[in-house]
Amino acid sequence: MRKSRFTEVQIIQILKRVEAVMSVADICRQHSIFDTTFYKWKWKYSGLEVSEARRLKLLEQENARLKRLVAEQALDIVVLREVIPKYL
Template sequence: MKRSRFSEEQIIAILSEQEAGMSTAEVCRRHGVSTTTFYKWKAKFAGMGVSEAKRLKALEEENNKLKRLLADAMLDNTALKDLLGKKW
């Protein structure tokens, strides 16, 4: 996945500019993002503070780590079943 050039803090600041009354097109032009990207950010970060966004990122990283651990355990389990299922 492509890494964003904006941090969560910057995204929330950009969204707050639009909420303060600046038009969406002007905010997008000023920061060099498309309106599609802006609305995706708004769907994800609307109403969040900086601390909440950091917590969300930490939870997503932890979730990915746990998914990898589960996949490794399932792979090991399948390999052991295959090994034990074969007759010597």
């Protein structure tokens, strides 16, 4: 997946600007983003504060780490199931 050139903090600040004063078209033009990108951000980050966004990122990283661990364990189990019957 491509890394965004905006951090979560920057995205939340952009979203807050639209709520405050500016129009969506002006914000998109100013930051060189598409309308669809803005609305995806709004769907994902609406209502979040900066601290909540940081916590969300940490939770996503932890979730990815745990998924990798589970996948490695599943591979170990498959290998052991193939090896054990040969010795019994």
